[in-house]
Amino acid sequence: MASGVQTDSPTAEAAEGRFARFRGRRIARVVTWAARIAGLLTILSLVAPLLRRRLQPATWFGLPPEATFVGTAVVATLGVGLMMLATGLRRRKRRAWQLAVVACVLLVVSHVVGRHVIAPTVVTLVLLVGLLLTRREFTAMPDPVGRLAAVRVVVQMLLGGFLVVTLLLFVRPSLLVGRPTVGERLAQAALSLVGVSGPVEFxxxxxxDLTAVLGLTFGIAALVLGGYFLLRSAEPRPALTEEDGSRIRELLARHGRADSLGYFALRRDKAVVFSPSGKAAVAYRVVAGVALASGDPLGDLEAWPGAIGEFLDTCRRYGWVAAVLGCSEAGARVWAREGGLDALELGDEAVVDVATFSLQGRSMRTVRQAVSRVRRAGYETSVRRLRDVPDEELVALRELVASWRGSPAERGFSMALSRALDGDADPDAVIVVATAEGSTRGLLQFVPWGEDGLSLDLMVRDPAVPDNGLNELLIADLLAACRGLGVDRVSLNFAVFRSALERGEKIGAGPVARLWARLLRIASRWWQIDTLYRFNARFGPVWVPRFLVFDAVRDLPRIAVAAFEAEGYGGRPPTLLRLLRRT
Structure with a gap:
């Protein structure tokens, strides 16, 4: 092989990179737990009677008793803050490391000055030394606007609490002892934010109690929200550049047959990282601090490790949680081997073999009856590539699709393209249109899966259509037309937890399997889990397992929120999203 050819084959450098990522995760895990223990011991040193008795006013250089209380509040805040910083340390954030070092220095000084017991002091000191020795491991970048947002939120919360308490002190003077001056009332309101009694008597x-609770609540809220905005991971607005899109299309032209989800990497709300050789890539979107990829890496299988390494390095650089939604078994093995990630079976993809599909036979009776019933109602279908559809018709169909959806909310991420009937961007896509009495009533869009396959992207219909079986007609006619399109296989909907539903229905299924299947059927009232499985099963598909790949079990709740939001089924509340974007 010529020396100028760049490859992503396993090398000593790649192995060293995997070892570095493994070592970094181990170090971050140890430091995270050390921070939690140090923060917990600090808090216990203030609340446990045996430990609290050493904190006396005399130890604070002869200052008045109020200074002791302030010092106790500061120590408690640092202890809680250290436990909060543990999450940022686990993501190896540089800013979390900086704040943790400052917190440890202040805690060590406070423990020494306050003559606390030795346990919190030793643990905090060990944590400080560990942080200094491992400083090179904490390189994750924060949100670019996090610092300004944190300052603004803290100021707003403190000012809001100060104004509320001040207003109460001025509107109810009869509840105060004597006639406090304006300065004394302002001082009382300011001190209430940190839980300290002021000069005003009641x-x-x-x-x-009311003014103290209100002030302290605003103060704690300022601390928590400020810490969140200061440490949150960057969530850039994703946009696929024209150059990246062209490179993805080149990879799909050479290796698109490998994965039915490959074409969905061309979603315009995804970003992409390429392997050093450019022969493979991982497309992803960042949601709620989770870098969510979908499907297998694109491109040459031998170059997948390079693309996976680049993706994981990007996640580490920005403190994102890495996750892959809907990869194949082969992809899950590579992710586990190269990235040290874990895999969980998520469900099955329904793939229909065109050569063996037929509406004849007892197993196809339900589909055959539904198709016949809709045909008798006067429905007709047409199957065409987008490049063969006139522009005027595409414009009219796009308007219909928008009106049928009735909402700008986009459903789907791992198996959806996020655009409909774009002949310029997706000329090889296939649409199946159903009409009745001269009006369009339903539409399916399929995207290319290599040169001889199709993947279902969009399934919409006129909500006013009462006829059952319209979708069965559209799919059956698409499968019948596949031979003329040069298509040998068609990927239909993804059935989440299909195997669990199937096991729960078998004779002799255990109580756990039956209970899990029952819970999934209950959840189907909102997310169509059971409905999609049964609909896909009507066409006699081959079930291809798909997996969720993740780093740690503790990240699964966060990944679930990100996946639900990306797929359009919930996630973070819209009010919170608007606040974050505005900030």
Whole structure:
């Protein structure tokens, strides 16, 4: 092989990269737990009677008793803050490391000055030394606007709490002892934000408690929200550049047959990283701090390790949680081998073999009856490539699709292209249109799967159509027309947890399997889990397992939120999303 040819074959450098990623995760895990333990011991040193008795006013250089209380509040805040920083340390964030070092220094000083017991001091000191020795491992970048957002949120929350408490002190003077000056009332409101009593005395104990609770609540909220915005991972607005799109199309032209989800990498809301040789790529989208890829890596199988390494390095650089939604068994093995990730069977993809499909036979009775019933109702279909559809008709169909959806919310991520009937971008896509009495009533769009396959992308229909069996007619006519299109296989919908539903229905299924299947059927009221499985099963497909790949079990709830949001089925509340984008 010529020396100028770049490859992604396993090399000592690649092995060293895998070892470095493994070592970094181990170090981050140890430091994370050390931070949690140090923070917990610090808090216990303040609340446990045996440990709290050493914290006396005299130890604070002869300052008044209020100074002791302030010092206790500072130590407690640092302990809680250290436990909060543990999450950022686990993601190897540089800013979390910096704040943790400052917190450890202040805690060590406070423990020494306050003459605390030795356990919290030693643990915090060990954590500080560990942080300094492993500083090169914490390189993840924060959100580019996180610092300004954190300052703005903290100021807004503190100012809001200060104004609320001040207003209460001025509108109810009868509940105060004497006539406090304006300065004393302002000082009382300011000190309430950190839970410290001020110069104002109260006639009613409940009013004292109310102002203290309100002020401290705003203060804690400022600390929590400020920490969140300061440490949150960057969530860039994804946009696939024309250059990246062209490179993806080149990979699909050479290796697109390998994965039925490959074409969905061309979604415009995805980003992409390429292997050093450019022969493979991973497309992903960042949602809620999770870099969510879908399907297998694109391109040459031998170059997959290089693309996976680049993707994981990008995740580490920005502190993202890496996850892959819907990869094949072969892809899951490579992710596990090269990235040290774990895999969980997510469901099955229904793939129909065109050569063996037929509406004849007892197993196809339900589909055959549905198709016949719809045909008798006067429905007709047409199957065409997008490049063969006139532009005027495409415009009219796009307007119909938009009106049928009734909402701009896009459903689908791993098996959806996020655009419909774009003849310029997807000329090889196939649409199946159903008409009745001269009006369009339903439409399917399929995207290319290599040169001889199709993957279902879009399935919409006129909500006013009462006829059952329209989708069966569209799919059956598409399969009948596949030979003329040069198509040998068609990928239909993805059935989540199909094997679990199937096991729960078998004779002799155990109580756990039956309970899990029952829970999935209940969830189908909102997410069509059981419905999609049974619909796909009508066409006698080959079931191809698909997997969820993740780094750690503790990340699964966050990954689930990201996946639901990306697929358009929920996730973070819309109000929170608007706040984050505005910030």
């Amino acid at each position: 006639r009613a104990l409940w009013f004292d």
